Amino acid sequence: MTTIDYPELYIGGGWSRPATSDRIQVTSPTTEEVIGSVPAGSTQDVDRAVAAARAAFDDPQGWSTWEPKQRAEVLERFASELEARAGELSRRVSMQNGMPIWLAEQFEGGFPPVLLRYFSDLMVNAPDVDSRPGMLGGTALVRRRPIGVVGAIVPWNVPQAISFLKLAPALAAGCTVVIKPAEETVLDAFLTAEAAAAAGLPDGVLNIVPGGRDTGAYLVEHPDIDKVSFTGSTAAGRKIAETCGRLLRPVTLELGGKSAAILLDDVDLSASMESLFGATLLNNGQICWLNTRVLAPTSRYDEVVDALTGLASSLTVGDPLDPETKIGPLVSSRQRDRVEGYIAKGKAEGGRMTTGGKRPSSVDAGWFVEPTIFADVDNNATISREEIFGPVLSVIPFRDEAEALAIANDSEYGLGGTVWSADVDHAADIAAKVKSGTVGVNHYTNEPVAPFGGIKNSGMGRELGPEGLHAFQHLHTVYLPPAG
Known part of the structure; x- marks a missing residue:
């Protein structure tokens, strides 16, 4: 069969040569044959991706400063480009992790565009400022601001839907993202990159660096990451929580279950x-x-x-x-x-x-x-x-x-x-x-409208619903003096 092979990584809004010649081979769980490969991201590639995301976020006229309606227009194009590739996205996921194709068409092909539109609408309709009369005579102006550069780590079991549990609210909020897909499911992630490029997502707003645990750990502790969002095992989540706790870095963890x-x-x-x-x-x-x-x-x-x-x-x-x-x-x-x-x-x-x-x-x-x-x-x-x-x-x-x-x-x-x-x-x-x-x-x-997440060893924080959007924002308060 013809394999699906990518020679380059998607960083800074375009395709670029990886820092090393190492590659990730994807094996079909159905036939046990190699079905594709992509470059394995190195620490140098993570550095480049985070730098691109940082530059895009800090740009005074960049993504984080756009009006929500401007971002929504781009994310609508992104949703449409994903829909145009929904059949191939579903097929690739099914080929890589064994998900039945009828389910992949619902979860992997159908859900990401829904999430992009939902979170874009939330941002467009959110009040710009919450003005609160103070108890001490003044007024407090409370605004929600994008939290910054997000490091997102995604598992192999439902890779597209889980990616967009993170990407959709983060991008709608005005954040920029470096996403690390699991080694087992990388071919769909690179198709998502193609959709992002076709939609005209600004350079550096989305960057994709596949790799293993070491790559993920390096991303989590990178000094220019402002927020981490992780879905995976409880054991890995504990290590990430420890790192983020030491760094005082916000983190959302969606972990294991035994429901x-x-x-x-x-x-x-x-x-x-x-x-x-x-x-x-x-x-x-x-x-x-x-x-x-x-x-x-x-x-x-x-x-x-x-x-x-x-x-x-x-x-x-x-x-x-x-x-x-x-x-x-x-x-x-x-x-x-x-x-x-x-x-x-x-x-x-x-x-x-x-x-x-x-x-x-x-x-x-x-x-x-x-x-x-x-x-x-x-x-x-x-x-x-x-x-x-x-x-x-x-x-x-x-x-x-x-x-x-x-x-x-x-x-x-x-x-x-x-x-x-x-x-x-x-x-x-x-x-x-x-x-x-x-x-x-x-x-x-x-x-989509309700918060999803766990308690106890199943994690902390929430995805989906307005709460999922708020996870990618921080609060900014201005105290106005009493009138007169």
Whole structure:
């Protein structure tokens, strides 16, 4: 097959030679063949990218000083250029990380333009100044200003949507950005660069430097970075938080999860299966907010186990570019080994595997694991405590709603969650008691207008909603004297 290869990096508004000859090779998780390559960013490349972003931000007539409507016009062109490339963006993501193409078309092709337009509209409609009568006789004028140069680090699981959780509000606010995509998913990031160039995004406003952990660490601690936004593992997030704390640098962290789906005793299982799939096994289990603990009432426990077993065993496993595929491969052989290790641990600790647990016989290559259901486990099992990041669910029984809440809240994570019931109002009351940043009722969807993020080991700060915009702004106050 023809590979997708880029010789240069996107820095300062154009394509430029990298500082070294090192390259990142991208391997298909479906065929295990090399499908493309890009330059590996070095510390020198990060320096150039940050310098370009700094110059663009500090320009007295530059991006940060433009009226929101001016920036919105450019971001509308950016959204249109992304839409023109949506099919290829979706295909590249699917080829790189195994995301089923129908899902990539929604998340990776469809969501970024929505976010660009949403945050642009927020800025255009935001008041320029908040004038507050003072208690001491004067007036306080409060304004929101762009925070500066942003270092954004993005994971491989939903690379385009997560990139624009950061890019859209940062750019709308007037910030400039250096983004480091994950090594597994770089080909889509370079297509985004092409869209930015075609849209006429000013030089230095967006810079893309791919690389590994060392590149990311160098970006985080770079002296000319004003704000860090990171999505990834809790372990990496802790290190970034430590660095930013020492530097007194603002940081947003969206980290791991081990969310719970609480199925109340009146849940309509047959009507909920499609939405339950979306909340538990979407993207081959490779999403941080997925509800990989399913809590079922003892009165219906066997029924729930049977229903989930039937769902998992019916899902088509195969080539993610096939529109009929529901479960594609995991992103890498290392990730497959990790997931298989957890499956082995689940069995060793006494869990009853009702379906899955092995590599599918229907494929000859690729890093596939069948969707797997474990019954007869409690909340203390390793597979109930630790984030697996694969298509593995633990079904845990509860006696009453109080115990269900106790189990759901007994986790070091707090990112997502759902409550399922025929009574939406009652489910919403239960959802309000779940200790998590977000909870869905009878479904789970990241709604652009509402803040998304976690508590506990799932991170700090919020993306999406006005709160997601405010994360890329700082407050500036002017005190006016009393009249006369």
